[in-house]
Amino acid sequence: MSDSSPAATQVVTRFAPSPTGYLHIGGARTALFNWLYARGRGGKFLLRIEDTDRARSTPEATEAILKGLTWLGLDWDGEPISQFERRERHAEVARQMLANGTAYKCFSTPEEIAAWREANPRQPFQSPWRDAADLPLETDGTPYAIRLRAPREGETVIDDAVQGQVRVANDQLDDMIILRSDGTPTYMLAVVVDDHDMGVTHVIRGDDHLTNTARQIQIYDAMGWPRPVFAHIPLIHGEDGKKLSKRHGAVGLHEFAALGYPAAAMRNYLARLGWSHGDDELFDDAQAREWFDLPGIGRAPARLDFKKLEHVSGHHVGIMPDAELMAALDLFLSETGTDPLTQRQRDRLVAALPALKEKAKTLPQLLDQARFALIDRPVEVDDKAAKALDSVSRGMLSALTAAVQHASWTRDELEGAAKQVAEENGVGLGKLAAPLRAALAGRTATPSVFDMMTALGREESLARLQDQTDLAG
Incomplete structure:
Protein backbone atom coordinates (compact mmCIF):
# COMPACT_ATOMS: atom_id res chain seq x y z
CA MET A 1 0.00 0.00 0.00
CA SER A 2 1.65 3.22 -1.15
CA ASP A 3 1.07 6.69 0.24
CA SER A 4 1.90 9.91 -1.52
CA SER A 5 1.70 12.01 1.65
CA PRO A 6 4.72 12.73 3.84
CA ALA A 7 5.34 9.98 6.37
CA ALA A 8 5.13 12.37 9.31
CA THR A 9 1.76 13.81 8.26
CA GLN A 10 -1.46 12.13 9.35
CA VAL A 11 -3.78 11.55 6.42
CA VAL A 12 -6.96 13.63 6.66
CA THR A 13 -9.74 13.28 4.10
CA ARG A 14 -13.20 14.80 4.00
CA PHE A 15 -16.60 14.39 2.43
CA ALA A 16 -18.34 17.68 1.76
CA PRO A 17 -21.91 17.26 0.44
CA SER A 18 -24.40 20.05 -0.18
CA PRO A 19 -27.64 19.45 1.76
CA THR A 20 -29.99 20.16 -1.11
CA GLY A 21 -31.42 16.66 -1.60
CA TYR A 22 -30.84 12.95 -1.03
CA LEU A 23 -27.39 11.36 -0.95
CA HIS A 24 -26.64 10.41 -4.56
CA ILE A 25 -24.95 7.09 -5.24
CA GLY A 26 -22.00 9.02 -6.70
CA GLY A 27 -21.65 11.03 -3.51
CA ALA A 28 -21.81 7.84 -1.47
CA ARG A 29 -18.94 6.39 -3.50
CA THR A 30 -16.90 9.57 -3.03
CA ALA A 31 -17.47 9.34 0.72
CA LEU A 32 -16.46 5.67 0.65
CA PHE A 33 -13.21 6.38 -1.22
CA ASN A 34 -12.31 9.10 1.30
CA TRP A 35 -13.21 6.81 4.21
CA LEU A 36 -11.19 3.89 2.86
CA TYR A 37 -8.14 6.04 2.15
CA ALA A 38 -8.13 7.56 5.63
CA ARG A 39 -9.05 4.44 7.58
CA GLY A 40 -6.49 2.34 5.72
CA ARG A 41 -3.73 4.69 6.89
CA GLY A 42 -4.82 5.37 10.44
CA GLY A 43 -5.99 8.82 9.40
CA LYS A 44 -9.06 10.96 9.94
CA PHE A 45 -12.23 11.11 7.87
CA LEU A 46 -14.11 14.39 8.36
CA LEU A 47 -17.58 15.47 7.34
CA ARG A 48 -18.39 19.00 6.22
CA ILE A 49 -21.88 20.11 5.25
CA GLU A 50 -21.58 22.75 2.53
CA ASP A 51 -24.73 24.64 3.42
CA THR A 52 -23.87 28.13 2.16
CA ASP A 53 -26.73 28.01 -0.37
CA ARG A 54 -29.35 29.00 2.18
CA ALA A 55 -32.19 29.00 -0.33
CA ARG A 56 -31.71 25.32 -1.21
CA SER A 57 -30.11 23.83 1.91
CA THR A 58 -32.52 22.10 4.28
CA PRO A 59 -32.16 20.39 7.66
CA GLU A 60 -34.07 17.43 6.21
CA ALA A 61 -31.45 16.96 3.49
CA THR A 62 -28.65 17.18 6.05
CA GLU A 63 -30.37 14.52 8.14
CA ALA A 64 -30.81 12.32 5.06
CA ILE A 65 -27.08 12.58 4.30
CA LEU A 66 -26.08 11.68 7.86
CA LYS A 67 -28.56 8.81 7.86
CA GLY A 68 -27.27 7.52 4.53
CA LEU A 69 -23.63 7.58 5.63
CA THR A 70 -24.55 5.84 8.88
CA TRP A 71 -26.49 3.15 7.02
CA LEU A 72 -23.53 2.63 4.68
CA GLY A 73 -21.31 2.14 7.73
CA LEU A 74 -19.03 5.13 7.19
CA ASP A 75 -18.12 6.67 10.54
CA TRP A 76 -16.60 10.15 10.63
CA ASP A 77 -14.33 11.81 13.15
CA GLY A 78 -15.69 14.64 15.30
CA GLU A 79 -18.88 16.55 14.69
CA PRO A 80 -20.06 17.48 11.17
CA ILE A 81 -18.87 20.97 10.27
CA SER A 82 -21.27 23.57 8.90
CA GLN A 83 -19.69 25.69 6.19
CA PHE A 84 -22.25 28.44 6.68
CA GLU A 85 -21.32 28.81 10.34
CA ARG A 86 -17.72 29.53 9.30
CA ARG A 87 -18.57 32.47 7.04
CA GLU A 88 -16.82 35.00 9.30
CA ARG A 89 -13.61 33.01 9.04
CA HIS A 90 -13.93 32.96 5.25
CA ALA A 91 -14.40 36.73 5.18
CA GLU A 92 -11.39 37.15 7.45
CA VAL A 93 -9.19 35.31 4.95
CA ALA A 94 -10.51 37.47 2.12
CA ARG A 95 -9.49 40.57 4.09
CA GLN A 96 -6.06 39.02 4.72
CA MET A 97 -5.62 38.57 1.00
CA LEU A 98 -6.70 42.15 0.47
CA ALA A 99 -4.09 43.30 2.98
CA ASN A 100 -1.25 41.27 1.43
CA GLY A 101 -2.04 42.40 -2.08
CA THR A 102 -3.19 39.05 -3.46
CA ALA A 103 -6.75 40.37 -3.71
CA TYR A 104 -8.28 43.75 -4.52
CA LYS A 105 -11.52 45.70 -4.25
CA CYS A 106 -13.70 45.69 -7.35
CA PHE A 107 -16.41 48.36 -7.61
CA SER A 108 -17.77 47.19 -10.99
CA THR A 109 -21.55 46.89 -11.00
CA PRO A 110 -23.35 43.81 -12.40
CA GLU A 111 -24.48 45.93 -15.34
CA GLU A 112 -20.92 47.02 -16.12
CA ILE A 113 -19.67 43.45 -15.93
CA ALA A 114 -22.46 42.23 -18.22
CA ALA A 115 -21.68 44.95 -20.74
CA TRP A 116 -17.97 44.06 -20.71
CA ARG A 117 -18.72 40.38 -21.26
CA GLU A 118 -21.01 41.21 -24.16
CA ALA A 119 -18.26 43.25 -25.77
CA ASN A 120 -15.60 40.62 -25.07
CA PRO A 121 -17.44 37.29 -25.35
CA ARG A 122 -14.35 35.06 -25.58
CA GLN A 123 -12.30 36.59 -22.80
CA PRO A 124 -12.41 36.15 -19.04
CA PHE A 125 -13.57 39.30 -17.28
CA GLN A 126 -10.83 41.83 -16.56
CA SER A 127 -11.76 44.26 -13.82
CA PRO A 128 -10.72 47.89 -14.38
CA TRP A 129 -10.13 48.09 -10.63
CA ARG A 130 -7.30 45.55 -10.52
CA ASP A 131 -4.60 48.21 -10.85
CA ALA A 132 -6.65 51.33 -10.26
CA ALA A 133 -4.83 54.00 -8.29
CA ASP A 134 -7.91 55.96 -7.24
CA LEU A 135 -10.43 53.92 -5.26
CA PRO A 136 -13.67 55.25 -3.77
CA LEU A 137 -13.47 56.04 -0.10
CA GLU A 138 -14.93 53.34 2.12
CA THR A 139 -16.82 55.99 4.01
CA ASP A 140 -18.97 56.85 1.01
CA GLY A 141 -20.66 53.45 1.15
CA THR A 142 -19.92 52.40 -2.41
CA PRO A 143 -20.36 48.59 -2.52
CA TYR A 144 -17.47 46.48 -3.68
CA ALA A 145 -16.53 42.82 -4.04
CA ILE A 146 -13.13 41.40 -3.24
CA ARG A 147 -11.48 39.63 -6.16
CA LEU A 148 -8.46 37.36 -6.27
CA ARG A 149 -5.48 38.97 -7.98
CA ALA A 150 -4.80 35.94 -10.15
CA PRO A 151 -1.60 35.58 -12.16
CA ARG A 152 -2.04 36.71 -15.76
CA GLU A 153 0.91 34.85 -17.28
CA GLY A 154 2.13 31.29 -17.21
CA GLU A 155 0.15 28.24 -16.13
CA THR A 156 -1.51 26.79 -13.08
CA VAL A 157 -0.50 23.14 -12.86
CA ILE A 158 -2.58 20.52 -11.05
CA ASP A 159 -0.65 17.39 -10.12
CA ASP A 160 -3.64 15.11 -9.82
CA ALA A 161 -3.24 11.63 -8.32
CA VAL A 162 -5.82 10.20 -10.75
CA GLN A 163 -5.93 12.49 -13.78
CA GLY A 164 -2.19 13.11 -13.97
CA GLN A 165 -0.76 16.56 -14.62
CA VAL A 166 -3.38 19.05 -15.73
CA ARG A 167 -2.28 22.46 -17.02
CA VAL A 168 -4.48 25.55 -17.25
CA ALA A 169 -3.27 28.75 -18.93
CA ASN A 170 -3.64 31.60 -16.48
CA ASP A 171 -4.89 33.98 -19.15
CA GLN A 172 -7.98 31.77 -19.37
CA LEU A 173 -8.92 32.40 -15.74
CA ASP A 174 -10.45 35.62 -14.48
CA ASP A 175 -9.96 37.32 -11.13
CA MET A 176 -12.75 35.47 -9.39
CA ILE A 177 -14.78 37.05 -6.61
CA ILE A 178 -13.91 35.63 -3.20
CA LEU A 179 -16.10 37.96 -1.10
CA ARG A 180 -19.32 39.38 -2.50
CA SER A 181 -20.38 43.00 -2.09
CA ASP A 182 -22.87 41.94 0.60
CA GLY A 183 -20.01 40.48 2.65
CA THR A 184 -20.75 36.81 1.99
CA PRO A 185 -17.92 34.51 0.89
CA THR A 186 -18.06 32.56 -2.34
CA TYR A 187 -17.97 28.79 -2.50
CA MET A 188 -14.49 28.77 -4.03
CA LEU A 189 -12.99 30.64 -1.10
CA ALA A 190 -14.96 28.77 1.56
CA VAL A 191 -13.83 25.35 0.30
CA VAL A 192 -10.16 26.26 0.38
CA VAL A 193 -10.31 27.90 3.81
CA ASP A 194 -12.23 24.99 5.28
CA ASP A 195 -9.92 22.35 3.81
CA HIS A 196 -6.88 24.24 5.09
CA ASP A 197 -8.27 24.85 8.57
CA MET A 198 -9.44 21.23 8.86
CA GLY A 199 -5.96 20.00 7.97
CA VAL A 200 -7.18 18.09 4.91
CA THR A 201 -4.21 16.39 3.23
CA HIS A 202 -6.09 14.67 0.39
CA VAL A 203 -9.03 16.07 -1.55
CA ILE A 204 -10.73 13.10 -3.23
CA ARG A 205 -13.79 14.19 -5.22
CA GLY A 206 -15.57 13.86 -8.54
CA ASP A 207 -13.79 15.00 -11.68
CA ASP A 208 -16.59 17.49 -12.31
CA HIS A 209 -14.68 19.62 -9.75
CA LEU A 210 -11.47 19.54 -11.76
CA THR A 211 -12.17 22.90 -13.43
CA ASN A 212 -12.55 24.48 -9.98
CA THR A 213 -9.23 23.15 -8.75
CA ALA A 214 -7.03 25.49 -10.77
CA ARG A 215 -8.83 28.47 -9.24
CA GLN A 216 -8.68 27.00 -5.76
CA ALA A 222 -1.95 33.43 -2.53
CA MET A 223 -2.18 32.54 1.17
CA GLY A 224 1.11 30.64 1.18
CA TRP A 225 -0.68 27.48 2.27
CA PRO A 226 0.49 23.98 1.26
CA ARG A 227 -1.64 22.36 -1.38
CA PRO A 228 -3.36 19.08 -0.53
CA VAL A 229 -3.06 16.07 -2.78
CA PHE A 230 -5.88 16.27 -5.32
CA ALA A 231 -7.51 13.13 -6.71
CA HIS A 232 -10.42 13.66 -9.09
CA ILE A 233 -12.37 10.46 -9.63
CA PRO A 234 -14.51 9.74 -12.72
CA LEU A 235 -18.26 10.05 -12.52
CA ILE A 236 -20.68 7.13 -12.54
CA HIS A 237 -22.63 6.46 -15.73
CA GLY A 238 -25.59 4.22 -16.41
CA GLU A 239 -25.32 0.91 -18.23
CA ASP A 240 -25.89 2.79 -21.50
CA GLY A 241 -22.76 4.88 -20.91
CA LYS A 242 -24.67 8.10 -20.29
CA LYS A 243 -24.54 10.24 -17.17
CA LEU A 244 -26.44 8.56 -14.38
CA SER A 245 -29.96 9.89 -13.90
CA LYS A 246 -33.37 8.74 -12.68
CA ARG A 247 -34.09 7.11 -16.03
CA HIS A 248 -31.52 4.46 -15.09
CA GLY A 249 -33.47 3.46 -11.98
CA ALA A 250 -32.20 3.92 -8.44
CA VAL A 251 -29.74 6.79 -8.07
CA GLY A 252 -30.14 7.72 -4.39
CA LEU A 253 -28.43 5.66 -1.71
CA HIS A 254 -31.76 5.37 0.13
CA GLU A 255 -33.27 3.71 -2.94
CA PHE A 256 -30.63 0.99 -2.92
CA ALA A 257 -31.25 0.45 0.79
CA ALA A 258 -34.99 0.15 0.09
CA LEU A 259 -34.28 -2.42 -2.65
CA GLY A 260 -32.71 -4.60 0.02
CA TYR A 261 -29.00 -4.52 -0.80
CA PRO A 262 -27.08 -4.94 2.47
CA ALA A 263 -24.68 -2.13 3.41
CA ALA A 264 -21.69 -4.52 3.31
CA ALA A 265 -22.55 -5.40 -0.29
CA MET A 266 -22.92 -1.74 -1.24
CA ARG A 267 -19.49 -0.95 0.23
CA ASN A 268 -17.93 -3.80 -1.76
CA TYR A 269 -19.71 -2.86 -4.98
CA LEU A 270 -19.11 0.89 -4.74
CA ALA A 271 -15.43 0.35 -3.97
CA ARG A 272 -15.07 -1.54 -7.25
CA LEU A 273 -16.95 1.13 -9.18
CA GLY A 274 -14.01 2.94 -10.74
CA TRP A 275 -11.27 1.34 -8.61
CA SER A 276 -9.64 -2.05 -8.90
CA HIS A 277 -7.20 -4.28 -7.08
CA GLY A 278 -6.09 -6.81 -9.65
CA ASP A 279 -8.98 -9.12 -10.47
CA ASP A 280 -10.47 -9.06 -6.98
CA GLU A 281 -14.23 -8.55 -7.16
CA LEU A 282 -15.46 -9.79 -3.79
CA PHE A 283 -13.82 -8.62 -0.56
CA ASP A 284 -14.56 -7.48 2.96
CA ASP A 285 -13.98 -4.14 4.67
CA ALA A 286 -10.59 -5.09 6.09
CA GLN A 287 -9.30 -6.04 2.65
CA ALA A 288 -10.74 -2.88 1.10
CA ARG A 289 -9.03 -0.69 3.70
CA GLU A 290 -5.73 -2.48 3.16
CA TRP A 291 -5.86 -2.47 -0.64
CA PHE A 292 -7.44 0.86 -1.50
CA ASP A 293 -5.05 3.39 -3.02
CA LEU A 294 -5.34 6.25 -5.46
CA PRO A 295 -3.31 4.71 -8.34
CA GLY A 296 -5.96 1.97 -8.55
CA ILE A 297 -8.60 4.49 -9.64
CA GLY A 298 -9.22 4.62 -13.37
CA ARG A 299 -9.85 7.73 -15.45
CA ALA A 300 -12.81 6.43 -17.45
CA PRO A 301 -16.36 6.82 -16.09
CA ALA A 302 -17.56 3.80 -14.14
CA ARG A 303 -20.79 2.07 -15.19
CA LEU A 304 -23.51 1.08 -12.78
CA ASP A 305 -24.27 -2.59 -13.42
CA PHE A 306 -27.27 -3.94 -11.49
CA LYS A 307 -26.49 -7.56 -12.40
CA ALA A 327 -29.91 -6.89 12.17
CA ALA A 328 -29.87 -5.96 8.47
CA LEU A 329 -33.32 -7.48 8.03
CA ASP A 330 -34.68 -5.61 11.05
CA LEU A 331 -33.36 -2.33 9.64
CA PHE A 332 -34.76 -3.11 6.18
CA LEU A 333 -38.23 -3.82 7.61
CA SER A 334 -38.12 -0.62 9.63
CA GLU A 335 -36.97 1.51 6.68
CA THR A 336 -39.67 0.10 4.39
CA GLY A 337 -42.45 0.59 6.95
CA THR A 338 -43.01 -3.14 7.44
CA ASP A 339 -44.15 -4.55 10.77
CA PRO A 340 -41.27 -5.91 12.88
CA LEU A 341 -40.91 -9.65 13.31
CA THR A 342 -42.54 -11.34 16.27
CA GLN A 343 -40.37 -13.46 18.51
CA ARG A 344 -41.88 -16.62 17.02
CA GLN A 345 -41.05 -15.40 13.51
CA ARG A 346 -37.54 -14.48 14.57
CA ASP A 347 -36.92 -17.90 16.06
CA ARG A 348 -38.12 -19.69 12.91
CA LEU A 349 -36.21 -17.34 10.62
CA VAL A 350 -32.95 -17.78 12.52
CA ALA A 351 -33.40 -21.55 12.24
CA ALA A 352 -34.05 -21.23 8.51
CA LEU A 353 -31.15 -18.86 7.65
CA PRO A 354 -28.48 -21.52 7.02
CA ALA A 355 -30.64 -23.04 4.29
CA LEU A 356 -31.80 -19.72 2.83
CA LYS A 357 -29.02 -17.20 2.79
CA GLU A 358 -26.75 -18.83 0.24
CA LYS A 359 -29.52 -18.66 -2.38
CA ALA A 360 -30.86 -15.15 -1.79
CA LYS A 361 -29.26 -12.16 -3.50
CA THR A 362 -31.15 -9.42 -1.64
CA LEU A 363 -32.98 -9.04 1.65
CA PRO A 364 -36.45 -9.07 0.01
CA GLN A 365 -35.52 -12.31 -1.77
CA LEU A 366 -34.44 -13.77 1.56
CA LEU A 367 -37.71 -12.75 3.20
CA ASP A 368 -39.68 -14.16 0.27
CA GLN A 369 -37.91 -17.51 0.56
CA ALA A 370 -38.49 -17.40 4.31
CA ARG A 371 -42.22 -16.78 3.94
CA PHE A 372 -43.00 -20.30 5.18
CA ALA A 373 -41.34 -19.43 8.49
CA LEU A 374 -43.11 -16.08 8.85
CA ILE A 375 -46.70 -17.23 8.34
CA ASP A 376 -48.93 -18.81 10.96
CA ARG A 377 -51.52 -21.56 10.79
CA PRO A 378 -53.76 -22.19 9.12
CA VAL A 379 -51.52 -21.98 6.05
CA GLU A 380 -53.32 -20.35 3.14
CA VAL A 381 -52.68 -22.45 0.03
CA ASP A 382 -52.60 -20.68 -3.35
CA ASP A 383 -54.41 -22.10 -6.38
CA LYS A 384 -51.29 -23.50 -8.03
CA ALA A 385 -50.12 -25.36 -4.91
CA ALA A 386 -53.66 -26.59 -4.16
CA LYS A 387 -53.55 -28.75 -7.31
CA ALA A 388 -51.13 -31.06 -5.49
CA LEU A 389 -53.52 -31.60 -2.57
CA ASP A 390 -55.96 -34.28 -3.70
CA SER A 391 -57.26 -37.09 -1.50
CA VAL A 392 -54.41 -39.43 -2.49
CA SER A 393 -51.78 -36.82 -1.64
CA ARG A 394 -53.41 -36.04 1.68
CA GLY A 395 -53.34 -39.77 2.43
CA MET A 396 -49.58 -39.79 1.86
CA LEU A 397 -49.23 -36.75 4.14
CA SER A 398 -51.12 -38.67 6.81
CA ALA A 399 -48.74 -41.62 6.42
CA LEU A 400 -45.73 -39.30 6.60
CA THR A 401 -47.11 -37.67 9.73
CA VAL A 421 -43.61 -43.36 2.35
CA ALA A 422 -43.24 -42.49 -1.35
CA GLU A 423 -41.99 -46.00 -2.16
CA GLU A 424 -44.84 -47.60 -0.22
CA ASN A 425 -47.26 -45.59 -2.36
CA GLY A 426 -45.49 -46.48 -5.58
CA VAL A 427 -44.45 -42.93 -6.43
CA GLY A 428 -41.23 -40.92 -6.60
CA LEU A 429 -40.21 -38.51 -3.86
CA GLY A 430 -41.27 -35.57 -6.04
CA LYS A 431 -44.90 -36.73 -5.95
CA LEU A 432 -44.81 -36.49 -2.16
CA ALA A 433 -42.73 -33.29 -2.04
CA ALA A 434 -45.37 -31.29 -3.95
CA PRO A 435 -48.23 -31.77 -1.44
CA LEU A 436 -45.75 -31.54 1.42
CA ARG A 437 -44.58 -28.18 0.08
CA ALA A 438 -48.18 -26.98 -0.24
CA ALA A 439 -49.00 -28.05 3.32
CA LEU A 440 -45.93 -26.41 4.83
CA ALA A 441 -45.73 -23.20 2.78
CA GLY A 442 -48.93 -22.85 0.78
CA ARG A 443 -47.17 -22.40 -2.55
CA THR A 444 -44.99 -24.22 -5.07
CA ALA A 445 -41.79 -22.15 -4.99
CA THR A 446 -40.11 -22.84 -1.66
CA PRO A 447 -36.84 -24.02 -0.15
CA SER A 448 -36.33 -27.75 0.31
CA VAL A 449 -39.24 -29.33 2.16
CA PHE A 450 -36.82 -30.92 4.62
CA ASP A 451 -35.09 -27.60 5.29
CA MET A 452 -38.52 -26.14 5.99
CA MET A 453 -39.41 -28.95 8.37
CA THR A 454 -36.17 -28.61 10.34
CA ALA A 455 -36.62 -24.84 10.56
CA LEU A 456 -40.27 -25.04 11.63
CA GLY A 457 -39.59 -27.75 14.17
CA ARG A 458 -41.52 -30.88 15.03
CA GLU A 459 -44.63 -29.34 16.59
Missing part, protein backbone atom coordinates in the same frame (compact mmCIF):
# COMPACT_ATOMS: atom_id res chain seq x y z
CA ILE A 217 -4.95 26.31 -6.11
CA GLN A 218 -4.45 30.02 -6.76
CA ILE A 219 -6.03 30.77 -3.39
CA TYR A 220 -3.74 28.27 -1.65
CA ASP A 221 -0.75 29.91 -3.31
CA LYS A 308 -23.02 -7.25 -10.94
CA LEU A 309 -24.43 -5.49 -7.87
CA GLU A 310 -26.85 -8.37 -7.38
CA HIS A 311 -24.00 -10.86 -7.65
CA VAL A 312 -21.97 -8.97 -5.04
CA SER A 313 -25.04 -8.67 -2.83
CA GLY A 314 -25.72 -12.40 -3.04
CA HIS A 315 -22.16 -13.13 -1.97
CA HIS A 316 -22.45 -10.93 1.10
CA VAL A 317 -25.89 -12.21 2.08
CA GLY A 318 -24.45 -15.72 1.91
CA ILE A 319 -21.44 -15.05 4.15
CA MET A 320 -22.96 -12.66 6.69
CA PRO A 321 -23.11 -14.01 10.25
CA ASP A 322 -26.71 -14.78 11.23
CA ALA A 323 -26.83 -12.05 13.90
CA GLU A 324 -25.57 -9.43 11.43
CA LEU A 325 -28.03 -10.61 8.80
CA MET A 326 -30.94 -10.44 11.25
CA ALA A 402 -47.26 -41.05 11.41
CA ALA A 403 -43.79 -42.01 10.15
CA VAL A 404 -42.03 -38.93 11.53
CA GLN A 405 -44.06 -38.58 14.71
CA HIS A 406 -41.16 -39.85 16.80
CA ALA A 407 -38.26 -39.13 14.43
CA SER A 408 -35.13 -37.38 15.74
CA TRP A 409 -36.03 -34.48 13.41
CA THR A 410 -32.80 -34.30 11.51
CA ARG A 411 -32.83 -33.53 7.82
CA ASP A 412 -31.47 -36.94 6.87
CA GLU A 413 -34.01 -38.87 8.96
CA LEU A 414 -36.92 -36.76 7.67
CA GLU A 415 -35.82 -37.34 4.06
CA GLY A 416 -35.40 -41.07 4.68
CA ALA A 417 -38.92 -41.33 6.11
CA ALA A 418 -40.38 -39.41 3.16
CA LYS A 419 -38.64 -41.67 0.63
CA GLN A 420 -40.03 -44.74 2.39
CA GLU A 460 -45.32 -26.72 13.90
CA SER A 461 -44.54 -29.05 10.99
CA LEU A 462 -46.79 -31.80 12.25
CA ALA A 463 -49.57 -29.32 12.96
CA ARG A 464 -49.43 -28.00 9.37
CA LEU A 465 -49.48 -31.53 7.99
CA GLN A 466 -52.41 -32.42 10.24
CA ASP A 467 -54.35 -29.38 9.01
CA GLN A 468 -54.26 -30.83 5.51
CA THR A 469 -54.86 -34.49 6.43
CA ASP A 470 -57.93 -33.39 8.38
CA LEU A 471 -59.35 -32.28 5.05
CA ALA A 472 -58.89 -35.70 3.49
CA GLY A 473 -62.24 -36.95 4.63
